[in-house]
Amino acid sequence: MKAIIVEDEFLAQQxxxxxxxxxxxxTIEATFDDGLDVLKYLQTHQVDVIFLDINxxxxxxxLLAQNISKFANKPLIVFITxxxxxxxxxxxxxxxxxxxxxxxxxxxxxxxxxxxxxxxxSASQSPAATRPAPHTINLVKDExxxxxxxxxxxxxEAHEKLTFVYTRREEYVMSMNMxxxxxxxxxxxxxxxxxxxxxxxxxxxxxxxxFNNTYILKLRDLEFQVPVSRSKVKEFRQLMRL
Numbered sequence: 001m002k003a004i005i006v007e008d009e010f011l012a013q014q015x016x017x018x019x020x021x022x023x024x025x026x027t028i029e030a031t032f033d034d035g036l037d038v039l040k041y042l043q044t045h046q047v048d049v050i051f052l053d054i055n056x057x058x059x060x061x062x063l064l065a066q067n068i069s070k071f072a073n074k075p076l077i078v079f080i081t082x083x084x085x086x087x088x089x090x091x092x093x094x095x096x097x098x099x100x101x102x103x104x105x106x107x108x109x110x111x112x113x114x115x116x117x118x119x120x121x122s123a124s125q126s127p128a129a130t131r132p133a134p135h136t137i138n139l140v141k142d143e144x145x146x147x148x149x150x151x152x153x154x155x156x157e158a159h160e161k162l163t164f165v166y167t168r169r170e171e172y173v174m175s176m177n178m179x180x181x182x183x184x185x186x187x188x189x190x191x192x193x194x195x196x197x198x199x200x201x202x203x204x205x206x207x208x209x210x211f212n213n214t215y216i217l218k219l220r221d222l223e224f225q226v227p228v229s230r231s232k233v234k235e236f237r238q239l240m241r242l
Contacts, residue, residue, distance in 0.1 A: 035059025
């Protein structure tokens with residue numbers, strides 16, 4: 001089980017890390033003291049559990065949890081905080097647990113056992129092989145995470161280490177390269193037609209011959225035309241039965 005810790009007090013962060021390592025099989029992948037850094041991390045990493053303080057810089061723990069609650073694959077959230085007044089809101093967001101500071105060691109150990117039992121039980125009831133392909137993807141705009149239907153994406157374009165993603169009316173910027181982004185898309189709907197482009201096959205309106213026996217793809221609803229590179233022509237022809 002993978003976890004991250006979000007806590008801006010260094011000693012509290014260290015103590016919690018030690019207890020988790022000492023009393024569970026949970027692996028701590030990273031620690032953070034800033035909410036926005038967590039959002040950026042979760043765009044390229046998947047974890048099972050987040051140990052989350054509320055009073056943190058940039059984006060407080062409750063706002064961070066609200067964003068995470070919209071994820072297609074939501075990690076479990078354990079709030080560890082000095083603020084008891086947020087408990088109701090936390091459980092409305094389906095938090096796994098809400099622990100008040102100062103916490104006792106036994107309270108944490110009990111929580112860790114409960115977490116491991118929960119994950120083991122969920123894994124046995126829902127084997128990975130039977131899980132359906134995702135129908136949504138998390139896109140980023142203005143530091144907000146937008147849960148987007150896969151079919152709303154028309155195409156994606158590489159810009160060095162970033163990927164620009166286009167729907168009919170919106171543009172999103174993902175802090176990952178094109179290869180990483182394409183791995184999140186279902187192969188049956190999307191095709192990497194060029195080193196710099198990935199296209200939603202269902203959005204192609206017209207296939208126009210181009211120079212060097214390649215093609216330009218005209219998309220429904222958009223003026224932009226997506227190229228097919230020479231190295232991808234054969235695969236594209238087979239895919240589209242040309």
